[in-house]
Amino acid sequence: MAIDHALWASYLLSAVDERKDVQAITKQVDELSIDDAYAIQAALLELQLGRGDTLAGAKLGLTSAAKQEQMGVDEPVYGWVPASTVLDASGEVAVGELIHPRCEPEIVFILGEDLAGPGVTAADALDATEKIVGGIEVIDSRFEKFSFTLPDVIADNTSAARVAIGSDGIAPREADLTTLGCVFEIDGQITGTATGAALLGDPAICIAMLANHLGKHGQKLQAGWLVMAGAATDARPLAVGTTATARYSHLGSVTITGKP
């Protein structure tokens, strides 16, 4: 049976609106192809833009071994960052607006120029980048038990929920991104450490892959967008009262706090 993309997009948006987890799509249909999953993701974005949201950028997920092992999915995924999901400088996250949020460190590329695939290389990605900043992403799978297969998580816009962006940035070639370090802390306890090389060998490779993926759909990364390369450590629960800090070499620190 053909997959009704708009129907599943509404299903996911209702889960967001009602702050209630829902059954994985693949538990309810015979087969969900990767193409159908990206079509549901596109329909979901259409619904969000139709409500007046705008696009602030794009993201990758599952680009590190740490994340792939945590989630049991072994391929990178691509998604969108609606402007309404970008947190203000306070770093406060209203946990009550979310289902079962987790947080994770992100290396974030701020683009100065458009980047259009196919054929984009890591060097092209750096050329198009204005600056690189640290961040923390809050992910919130709309699926029960934060559990999903590859097509489910794609349809669900790669669990994207919120993102905090650091204020200190560097020029794209100011530091070696493969050795750029990150220490992730929850309430002062270190939960993970990684370098940029954890992200498919080089965070810039991730950005190039995303541009090439979008190129296949006649889309591109756009100047001014923020683009997340994916978390280099596993994600941790974010509850009311939790403070999460990502300390980066070269990029300073970013802190978020869970609020009611």
Ligand code: OOG
């Ligand atoms: C999927 C989203 C993954 C990342 O950085 O790996 C992601 C998930 O883990 O729910 O954003």
Ligand code: MG
């Ligand atoms: Mg992420």
